[in-house]
Amino acid sequence: MTQTATVLRSDIVIIGGGAGGLELAARLGRKLGREAVLLIDRAAVHIWKPTLHEVAAGTMDAHAEGLSYPILARRNRFSFALGEMVGLDAAARLVTLAAIRDGDGVEQVPQRRVAFDTLVLALGSGSNFFGTPGAEHAHVLEQASDAEAFHRTLLAAFMRAAFSADKQMRMAIVGGGATGVELSAELLEAHDEVLQSIAPNQHFRLDIALVEAAPRILAGLPERISRQADAALRRRGVRVLTDTKVTEIHPAGLRTSAGELPADLVVWAAGIKAAPGNRDFGLEVNRSNQFVVNAKLQTSAPAVYAMGDCAACAWREGTLVPARAQAAHQQAEYLARSLVAQQAGKDYAPEFRYRDFGSLVSLGENRGVGNLMGALSGRNFFVDGLIAKWMYMSLHLMHHRAILGAGATAVLALARLLQRRVSGRVKLH
Ligand SMILES: Cc1cc2nc3c(=O)[nH]c(=O)nc-3n(C[C@H](O)[C@H](O)[C@H](O)COP(=O)(O)OP(=O)(O)OC[C@H]3O[C@@H](n4cnc5c(N)ncnc54)[C@H](O)[C@@H]3O)c2cc1C
Structure with missing residues (x-):
């Protein structure tokens, strides 16, 4: 068996350059410099995840909007390495990065190990299908490549519908949270603009069904906001189907508690769950595969911190800090202060408190x-x-x-x- 060499080392290693991890790397880099701070991400380009529904609809171009990590690293004085974390030995303070392969599967960079004094996990989250069969028939918006793949499928479907006999396209969006609501609205806009651009004299009906198991959309927000969003979507022709549970996804649409819902395209935006691989790192995780952290954002291994969507951090009345960009941002601010103090050999007493704005x-x-x-x-x-x-x-x-x-x-x-x-x-x- 070949021994994996330890090829990288840094005082502070951050894995995941998303909404939280990138902000943390920038703040720390500006204070501590590139010798002390290393950011690792499996992608070379940063896209702010809350804009993925715009990439999916085509109203944002990921190639134009994406920011290159190496350039961000230079500007903010941190180091960057491309790689995907696949292993952790918290006691030996070593992270393992998978080998990098080209499109044909040929290994270009062998598996590597990264040594750290302090590790911050900011790995984000993926989709939660809650065991619903047929997940492979649905699109998800977990990363930029998903949103771009969906957009390509969408354009082809628009073209087909514009020149079809029945002049309609049916889309089902599962999940009436912020992502489902925003995607519905963005797709309506894209529909008008795409038609004007590719087939100015053609028309087709874009039938969007927004399917939500709860009694109202945006169930986590005040009722007044739900009502306004619901009315705005219905006014523009979206079918808002509340109290409707999806029991199966199949190639021709959805099976729901209210019956069959035919759809040419299905998007799943009904819930999030952290990566199953998080269970393999020897750290305490909850049922959603999030790393359990204390009020200083430390995991069950004291030198390893976790933040953002991948962290389970207690909030009020037995709830967890919500998986939102504003939580990741606040945790980045907190960890930047605490880790700078730690590097200076000082104890940082304040605990993290999430403030909902x-x-x-x-x-x-x-x-x-x-x-x-x-x-x-x-x-x-x-x-x-x-x-x-x-x-x-x-x-x-x-x-x-x-x-x-x-x-x-x-x-x-x-x-x-x-x-x-x-x-x-x-x-x-
Ligand atoms: C369509 C959409 C709209 C949203 N809108 C809002 C909104 O309006 N407001 C709001 O507050 N929140 C919103 N959110 C939620 C918000 O995007 C997340 O809560 C936020 O991005 C979490 O930040 P994070 O740093 O934890 O993870 P992410 O931003 O997801 O970043 C995770 C990073 O880790 C990298 N990574 C993952 N695994 C590995 C690995 N093993 N090795 C190396 N790198 C890895 C990924 O490439 C990625 O760069 C939205 C989400 C979506 C999908």
Whole structure:
């Protein structure tokens, strides 16, 4: 058996450069430098996950919007390595990265080991099918490649429908949470624009069914927001099917508690679960494969921290910190302070406390809806319309500001605005 060499070493190793891990690497790199901070991701390009429904609909081009990790590493003074974590020996403080293979499966880089003093796991999450049979017939939006694959299938289906005899396309989106609602709205916009671009004189009906097992969509948000989103989607022709449980996915659609639902395309956005492989790292995990962490975000191995969607961190009344970008962002801020103190040999006493600032949901058509928690009063404010949409878009800019700085974020935002004016909003290739 060949011995895997230890080829990389860093004081702090972060695995996963998503919403949380990348922000943490940028903050730490700027304070501690590239000798001390190493970020590892299985992809070479960063896409902010909350924009994946836009990549799926084609209203965002992942190739234009993606940010290269090596460039981000240079700007923020951290090191970056491409690789997928497949093993952990917490006692020996070693991570194993899988061999890198080309498209034909030929090994290009052998399996490697990475030594660390402190490890942060920021691996994100995938889909939860809750044991529903037929998962292979549904699209998911777990990473940029899923969203791009869905977009290619969507364009082909649009073309077929535009030139078909019955002039219709049926789509079922399972899960009436923020992802399902936003995807429905984004697809309606893409439908109009794609038709104008590829088949200006053709028409077809895009029949979107949004299927939700709970009595209302956006069940985790205040009722007023659910009602507004529900009304906005129905007004635009989406069939919102609440109290409807999907029992099977098959090539021609869905079997549900309310009967058969034929669909040409099915998207599963009904729940999340961390990767099953998380169970193999010798750390305590919960039923959703999340690493159980204490109030300092330490896992059952004290030198190993976990943050974001892959971490189970206690919140209020027996609940967990929700799997949201704003939680990953707050944990990145917390860990940046605590790990900088640790590197300076100091003890960092404060514990992580999640603060819910509310939620914003995009409804397309320059419209959003959401609630914001008053910072001082703790009261809930509702926002709607263009203001909510602008606030929603500003979250993406805030993420960019954390990893690029204010100046570069402004230049990038302007460049993208101009590009959309010139080449249109929907990506057609
Ligand atoms: C369509 C959609 C819309 C959303 N909208 C919102 C929203 O409006 N607001 C909100 O707050 N949240 C939203 N979310 C949720 C939000 O995206 C996540 O909560 C957030 O991205 C979690 O951040 P993270 O850093 O934990 O993981 P991620 O951002 O998922 O990053 C995980 C990273 O780890 C890497 N990785 C995974 N496994 C490995 C491995 N073994 N080795 C190496 N690298 C690995 C991945 O490549 C990825 O870069 C949305 C999610 C989706 C899918």
